[in-house]
Amino acid sequence: MEEALIKVRNLKKHYNGGKVKALDGIDIDIHQGEVVVVVGPSGSGKSTFLRSLNLLEQPTEGEIIFDGEDINAKDADINKHRQKMGMVFQHFNLFPHKTVLGNITLAPIQLKKIPKPEAEAQAMKLLNMVHLEDKATNYPSQLSGGQKQRIAIARALAMEPTVMLFDEPTSALDPEMVGEVLDIMKDLAKSGMTMVVVTHEMGFAKEVGTRVIFIDHGQIKEENTPKEFFNNPKDPRLQDFLSKVLI
Amino acid sequence: MNWFDKFCNDFTLNFIEGDRWKWILEGLGNTIIITIFALIIGVLLGIIIAAVRSTYDKNGADMKKRGGPAYVFLKIGNTLCNLYLTVVRGTPSVVQLLIMYFIILVNVTNGVFVAIIAFGLNSAAYVAEIFRGGIMSIDEGQFEAGRSLGFNYLQTMFHIILPQAIKVILPSLFNEFITLIKETAVAGYVGVMDLTKAGDKIRGRTFSAFMPLIAVALIYLGIVVLLTQLLKQLEKRLRKSER
Numbered sequence: 144m145e146e147a148l149i150k151v152r153n154l155k156k157h158y159n160g161g162k163v164k165a166l167d168g169i170d171i172d173i174h175q176g177e178v179v180v181v182v183g184p185s186g187s188g189k190s191t192f193l194r195s196l197n198l199l200e201q202p203t204e205g206e207i208i209f210d211g212e213d214i215n216a217k218d219a220d221i222n223k224h225r226q227k228m229g230m231v232f233q234h235f236n237l238f239p240h241k242t243v244l245g246n247i248t249l250a251p252i253q254l255k256k257i258p259k260p261e262a263e264a265q266a267m268k269l270l271n272m273v274h275l276e277d278k279a280t281n282y283p284s285q286l287s288g289g290q291k292q293r294i295a296i297a298r299a300l301a302m303e304p305t306v307m308l309f310d311e312p313t314s315a316l317d318p319e320m321v322g323e324v325l326d327i328m329k330d331l332a333k334s335g336m337t338m339v340v341v342t343h344e345m346g347f348a349k350e351v352g353t354r355v356i357f358i359d360h361g362q363i364k365e366e367n368t369p370k371e372f373f374n375n376p377k378d379p380r381l382q383d384f385l386s387k388v389l390i
Numbered sequence: 391m392n393w394f395d396k397f398c399n400d401f402t403l404n405f406i407e408g409d410r411w412k413w414i415l416e417g418l419g420n421t422i423i424i425t426i427f428a429l430i431i432g433v434l435l436g437i438i439i440a441a442v443r444s445t446y447d448k449n450g451a452d453m454k455k456r457g458g459p460a461y462v463f464l465k466i467g468n469t470l471c472n473l474y475l476t477v478v479r480g481t482p483s484v485v486q487l488l489i490m491y492f493i494i495l496v497n498v499t500n501g502v503f504v505a506i507i508a509f510g511l512n513s514a515a516y517v518a519e520i521f522r523g524g525i526m527s528i529d530e531g532q533f534e535a536g537r538s539l540g541f542n543y544l545q546t547m548f549h550i551i552l553p554q555a556i557k558v559i560l561p562s563l564f565n566e567f568i569t570l571i572k573e574t575a576v577a578g579y580v581g582v583m584d585l586t587k588a589g590d591k592i593r594g595r596t597f598s599a600f601m602p603l604i605a606v607a608l609i610y611l612g613i614v615v616l617l618t619q620l621l622k623q624l625e626k627r628l629r630k631s632e633r
């Protein structure tokens with residue numbers, strides 16, 4: 144098998160001097176094109192894990208090898224690495240002072256020095272992909288939650304990342320808008336994008352995931368193909384968890 | 391003598407005789423000069439203090455990890471800034487003014503200059519908190535969104551945080567300006583003839599308190615009311631541009 148895109152080794156994140164072990168020794172390899180779905184109870188460390196991957200959370204210990212480089216090393220240029228790791232947040236975090244187009248083109252223009260017309264043409268393609276071309280000149284406050292999240296996905300894609308990180312992208316949405324966001328994510332998965340997705344949408348995990356991992360008390364307690372994961376869970380905590388979410 | 395004649399006599403005595411209206415004008419000029427230059431010092435120094443404190447809060451952990459002298463400087467700077475804010479906000483501005491005039495700048499005879507420095511240094515503490523408050527009022531998610539796209543700390547500040555924070559900062563800054571005008575009324579303590587001192591000086595000469603002091607009060611009131619109206623316009627406009 145070819146070299147993993149992201150290799151996580153003995154990742155730990157402690158709070159309050161070690162009293163809270165949000166992450167307690169995570170090891171995982173994530174390969175190009177994989178869609179890794181992360182599930183687990185609330186407070187188990189899913190967000191901390193995802194946010195550690197692009198160092199929004201500074202790990203207490205451990206290595207994160209991305210594209211062959213330890214991005215947690217002292218001299219690593221984290222800003223360069225983050226450009227290659229798109230992130231989508233539960234609460235969208237669109238820039239309210241910028242139009243939709245401004246949101247999408249800000250980073251490519253400022254960081255990649257792409258000329259504005261070119262960046263905007265690319266942004267229009269992304270808007271087409273998320274079916275929101277007609278919202279280019281709107282401000283975020285004029286959009287619905289589902290639309291905001293689709294724009295947030297487009298904004299992250301504009302930097303042409305090699306991996307996309309999603310932290311409960313549909314949890315803040317009204318139920319009728321969940322589908323439109325998941326559809327975009329499915330398209331993205333089909334296009335071959337490497338994705339790490341924290342979600343409670345078990346349907347998405349089954350349909351799109353190439354691997355599902357169960358995090359509990361800051362540790363990976365089980366990881367498997369979706370089929371095995373849901374049909375034949377071994378860890379008792381996972382069995383308990385699945386019995387609660389799959390009603 | 392009816393009240394109108396008495397009013398006219400009083401007016402003539404206090405303002406016309408000996409061209410005493412010129413004192414009021416001179417005092418008003420000094421009040422405005424002290425306020426404006428103190429505010430400029432306050433804003434410049436306040437931004438520096440706010441920058442140090444916000445950087446320490448938001449980027450300190452990153453800089454600590456990377457090591458080197460930058461973090462040490464930042465930490466020392468942050469401690470100094472905190473000390474400064476505590477001292478300035480914990481002592482009366484009149485006392486600061488007197489210390490500046492009689493101890494620190496004892497060799498400077500220009501009272502207006504001393505007042506500008508004293509009120510400027512005082513104002514900086516409040517302006518710093520206005521800027522920091524504005525930055526802190528922006529949701530942490532905005533900061534994270536910027537960093538996750540690959541913007542460094544400063545780029546995130548300039549492209550994402552400050553354009554939003556300025557809408558919170560500007561009205562408070564304007565308010566500080568209004569407060570400062572009234573604060574400078576103690577400049578007379580160091581021999582400056584500001585607006586208040588001018589009124590008091592006239593009172594000392596004419597032994598008629600009502601006319602000069604009420605006139606001074608009305609001038610302050612007029613300026614403050616005018617500026618408050620401008621502030622309301624500003625707030626209205628900022629609200630409109632809010633999306």
Ligand SMILES: Nc1ncnc2c1ncn2[C@@H]1O[C@H](COP(=O)(O)OP(=O)(O)O)[C@@H](O)[C@H]1O
Nearest residue numbers: 158159163165184185186187188189190191192
């Ligand atoms: N800043 C923090 N200080 C202390 N504890 C924290 C902090 N952030 C997260 N935690 C704790 O770490 C654990 C994992 O949190 P999180 O990763 O957000 O869980 P999840 O996303 O799975 O719900 C929780 O117990 C949470 O209380």
Ligand SMILES: [Mg+2]
Nearest residue numbers: 189190191311
């Ligand atoms: Mg979470």
